Amino acid sequence: MTPAALADLVRTSAARIFSDRGLDHSILPERVTVERPRNPEHGDYATNLALQVAKKAGLQPREFAQELADVISASPEVDSAEVAGPGFLNLRLAADAQGEIVRQVLEAGADYGRGDAYEGRSINLEFVSANPTGPIHLGGTRWAAVGDALGRLLAAQGAKVTREYYINDAGAQIDRFAESLIAAAEGKPTPEDGYAGAYIGDIAAEVLRREPSALSQPAEQRLETFKRLGVELMLDEIKRTLSEFGTDFDVWFSEKSLHTSGALDRILSELKESGSLYNADDAWWLRSTEHGDDKDRVVVKSDGSPAYIAGDIAYLRDKLDRGFDLCVYMLGADHHGYIARLKAAAAAMGRSPDAVEVLTGQLVNLVSGGKPVRMSKRAGTVVTMEDLVEAVGVDAARYELSRYSVDSPLDVDLDLLRKRSNDNPVFYVQYAHARLASLQRNAAEHDLELRADADVSLLTHPREGDLIRTIGEFPATLKKAAELREPHRVARYLEALASAYHKFYDAARVLPQGDEEPTPLTYARLALCEAARQVLANGLSLLGVSAPERM
Template sequence: MTPAELSALITDVARSVLDEQNLDSGVVEKPATVERPRNPEHGDYATNIAMQLAKRAGTNPRQLGTWLADALAEKEGIAEATVAGPGFINIRLAAEAQGKIVADILAAGSGYGTGDELAGQSINLEFVSANPTGPIHLGGTRWAAVGDSLGRVLAARGATVTREYYFNDHGTQIDRFAHSLIAAAKGEPTPEDGYGGDYIHDIAGQVAQANPHWSELDEAAARELFRSQGVELMFAHIKRTLKEFGTEFDVYFHENSLFESGAVDRAISTLKANGNLYEADGAWWLRSSNFGDDKDRVVIKSDGNAAYIAGDIAYIVDKIERGHDLCIYMLGADHHGYIARLKAAAAALGYDPEQVEVLIGQMVNLVKDGKAVRMSKRAGTVITLDDLVEAIGVDAARYALIRSSVDSSLDIDMDLWASQTSDNPVFYVQYGHARLSSLARKAVDCGVEAEDADLSLLTHPREGDLIRTLGEFPKVVATAAELREPHRVARYAEELAGTFHRFYDSCQILPKGEEPTGADAAPVFRARLALAAATRQTLANALGLVGVSAPERM
């Protein structure tokens, strides 16, 4: 019996008990909260439902808790239910009910942890979206890992997810990029407001080699040549780097296409027509302060050029017209003001602002030998995704970036994450899967099979701890999807690995020495092998949602 199944049982029992006592069962409006007690001696699970409902139902928590505990104790799968304190109900599951969790996991296989609460919802998930003026820096790298994992988590709970990368290939930063390339091709210093680093010289060299007569072009033609081909080469590098990092996108959307297609002009016309764009001081302003923003925003500047938000407005229209119910933007720490701005733009266009959701990620720093790493050999001024992967590898980099909430800044200790010790979280988790895989191979060698095992034999406290941890996985994934917090899955993987290692140290899983093997092996070994197989599957599923490999040997 999983926590979700126990919650449903408690909720049904609460309604029945209140009806039997001639009290208002309508106060049971949501599923009961089920948690694992800090002290295992109190039981396998606990609920505070009596304390939540008693006052509204017209009784006291202790009395309601007693009624509920008595009713629960009679239910199949419940070994014991008792009242504690002011009305907490402690519950201990029967052995066969715990064993059912193992059987359910083995039956579900790679589908364990999935759900359908988001079924029918189309989500556009935009992340990374770094300017095509240089390699992806650490901030973008964090979103490359976290965004990819969040997409996996949302899909696991039933959503249709479109992973999208928005290329900012329109505006002054592209002009500065082109000027930097031309300066490098000429052997001149980097412009004061330009981009530096070895990659600029590499790209400039490639463009010059492909166009040997470029120096004969006039200034405008040369600038367009280096702009178009330079951006294309930078795109190719970014895409290749992301793919090698395990992050791929369904859509690569070019900002410039919004201007070339007339989408920006159409969006502006819509806002003018509905009165949410007004003219003042020679510019056109969005009435964003009417929709929760702290001030109105310039959309068309007094010189007639579009402000940056013009593209954002047209992009919202494009996303929603493509049929997306929810548009999630994953932006850097310096974009906090975009939350109200983008929601206001959606509302001004006539959409529900709740269709726009903005997540903000904080900064990432690399630390080596106790000191911050500041410079990149290739990018010049910032640490890049390539730098991080070169230092600690893809799996460690992804795991390090995902396992912490994006609400807080993150320091990555390169020495720790490159180590092969239990102090390294990704090594610890992957070693757990490798150890489980080794068990499976050894079971084949000694002829022990988990099929048709008597799972009611799993009564050891360490077995119970492991089973209950396994049972929490679907709820962990559902919560990660609901709160947009994939780090919960990574932390869960660590908890599961630790619980398994303790079980492994306390419970003999396979026959040893002269003990009978094959069909004559003790039944408990088959049951424990089934538990190990369920653990291996769950650990692999968790690592899959993080986008990290589950090795069979280490």
């Protein structure tokens, strides 16, 4: 019995009592909280439902808790239900009901933990979207790990997820990029406010290889040549590094296309006609304060050129027209102001502001030997995705970047991530999986097959119970992580599961030794170990991290 199933039993039991007493069922919460108590001696699970609802129903909490205990304990899946304190209810599952979790994992395999919370939802998930003017830096690398993991989580809850990269290939930064390439091609210093680093020289050389006459072209044509080929080459490099990092996108959307296709002009005309834009001081303003923004925003400047938000509005309109009912933007912390303006833009177009969700992430720093790592081999001024991967590998990089809430700045300790020890979180989790895979290989060598009909009611050791209950929390963990957009919950769960397994393994022998014959308990423990291995593999997969069979 999973925690979710137990919560359903508690609610059903409470509803029965309410019906018998003629009480209003609306007092009962839709979701009943069932948690593991800090002290295992208090039971397998505990609920505070009686404290939540008793007084609202005109009942004494302890008396209602006792009634609840009497009804719940009649279930064959519950060994005992005891009232504690002012009205808490401590629950112990019957051994067979608890072991049922093991059977569920073995039956579901790679699908164990998946749910349907977002079934029927079409979600556009835009992340990374670094300017095609240089390699992806650490901030973009964090989004590559977290965004991809979030996409996997949402898909695991039934959503149809489209991963999208917005290419900022229009604007002044592209001009500066092209001018930097031209300067490098001519052997001149980097222009003021230009882009520096070895990669600029590499791209400039490749532009000349593809277009040998580029430097002899008229100035305007030369700038366009270096723009076109420079962005193409840089984007190819970005796509390659992201793919090697395990992050691939379904859509690469060009900002420039919004201008060339007329999409920008069309949406601005519509907003003017609807009155959502107004003219003041020769500029056009979005009435964003009417939709919760702190001020109205300039959309078309007094010189007639579009402000940056104009492209954002056209881009959002394009997403909504493609049928997405939720558009998630993953942006840097300096984009916090985008939350209100994008929601206001949706409302101005007659769409629900709830169709827009903006997540902002804090900075990432590298530390080695207790000191910050600041310089990149290729980029010169920033540390890049390739620098991090070269230092610790893809798995360690993805796991570490996904392990913390993006709300907090992150210092990545390179020395720790290089260690092959339990101090290194990704090693700790991967080693648990490898250890379990090794156990199954050893069992096969002794002709001990995994049995789906193993008697899991024999798994009564306290460490077995801890491991089973931890396994049972996986579906709820995934659902919560998707709901809160927090993949780090999965990483922390995996560490708790690895810890529960290591403690179990140290306390309970699995395979027979010497001439010992296997017993029903042997097969039950093999089933438990395979369930733990499967859940570790499932969780690592959702983070885009490998589950090695040997280490």
